[in-house]
Amino acid sequence: MLIAIEGLDGAGKRTLARGLHTAWQRRGLAVATLDFPRYHRSVTADLAAEALHGEHGDLASSVYAMAVLFALDRAGAVDEIAALRARHDVVILDRYVASNAAYSAARLHQDADGAVVGWVERLEYGRLGLPRPDRQVLLDVSTRLAGRRARHRATAESDRARDAYERDDGLQRRTGAVYAGLAAAGWGGRWQVVGGGDVAVDPAELAATLLTGG
Numbered sequence: 001m002l003i004a005i006e007g008l009d010g011a012g013k014r015t016l017a018r019g020l021h022t023a024w025q026r027r028g029l030a031v032a033t034l035d036f037p038r039y040h041r042s043v044t045a046d047l048a049a050e051a052l053h054g055e056h057g058d059l060a061s062s063v064y065a066m067a068v069l070f071a072l073d074r075a076g077a078v079d080e081i082a083a084l085r086a087r088h089d090v091v092i093l094d095r096y097v098a099s100n101a102a103y104s105a106a107r108l109h110q111d112a113d114g115a116v117v118g119w120v121e122r123l124e125y126g127r128l129g130l131p132r133p134d135r136q137v138l139l140d141v142s143t144r145l146a147g148r149r150a151r152h153r154a155t156a157e158s159d160r161a162r163d164a165y166e167r168d169d170g171l172q173r174r175t176g177a178v179y180a181g182l183a184a185a186g187w188g189g190r191w192q193v194v195g196g197g198d199v200a201v202d203p204a205e206l207a208a209t210l211l212t213g214g
């Protein structure tokens, strides 16, 4: 089973991915987690991060160029995803293709049925041959809470200074709206929205629901 966790910067995706990982392991399942972008393992991922921290000239100003970098990072992981799936019952992806759709549409002030969302779908699921996830989990926390956590993390961890996307409150708000639209439309497969109203998500409970298909 391929499960993608999606949401805003600071939504708590990494924390939830760890919680799901532990919950499934406790049930005796073989679990693997893969984070995107694959920092320090993929040059394209590192270039994208560096661009979002002000390097590489006007690279970050191009929505499509940034999306191509993130997409090529994933394209380089197609074999790795297949190998992980072959050896595990569940593979958790911390961000996946829908991140590109949501952030790119938000940057262009488009919504979930805008042109760039279709372009991401054709590029990544089409040309680059990325597998569609069995389930996409949208961790739907408010922009306010996600922003507060991202700011806190930036002060607590020296290597986590906020990047251009994280500093842009308007972008985060629009990204949240696009994510909601993608989930409502079932973009790229089935979605489960959790955490709405900033309620705490119980990973063990969610792990059980995802397995039973509820």
Ligand SMILES: Nc1ncnc2c1ncn2[C@@H]1O[C@H](COP(=O)(O)OP(=O)(O)O)[C@@H](O)[C@H]1O
Pocket (backbone or CB within 6 Å): 007, 008, 009, 010, 011, 012, 013, 014, 015, 016, 149, 150, 153, 200, 201
């Ligand atoms: N449910 C939660 N309750 C309280 N703090 C949380 C929760 N989830 C995440 N955090 C904290 O918020 C920050 C961002 O969480 P993280 O999982 O790294 O988010 P993301 O991967 O979505 O950017 C971290 O400092 C984390 O410890």
Ligand SMILES: Cc1cn([C@H]2C[C@H](O)[C@@H](COP(=O)(O)OP(=O)(O)O)O2)c(=O)[nH]c1=O
Pocket (backbone or CB within 6 Å): 009, 036, 037, 049, 067, 070, 071, 095, 096, 097, 099, 100, 101, 103, 104, 165, 166
């Ligand atoms: C994976 C991915 C991330 N992004 C954006 C979301 C984030 O704002 C930014 C960095 O990804 P993120 O996973 O949040 O990295 P960090 O650990 O540095 O916080 O890139 C895309 O626009 N498209 C993608 O495909």
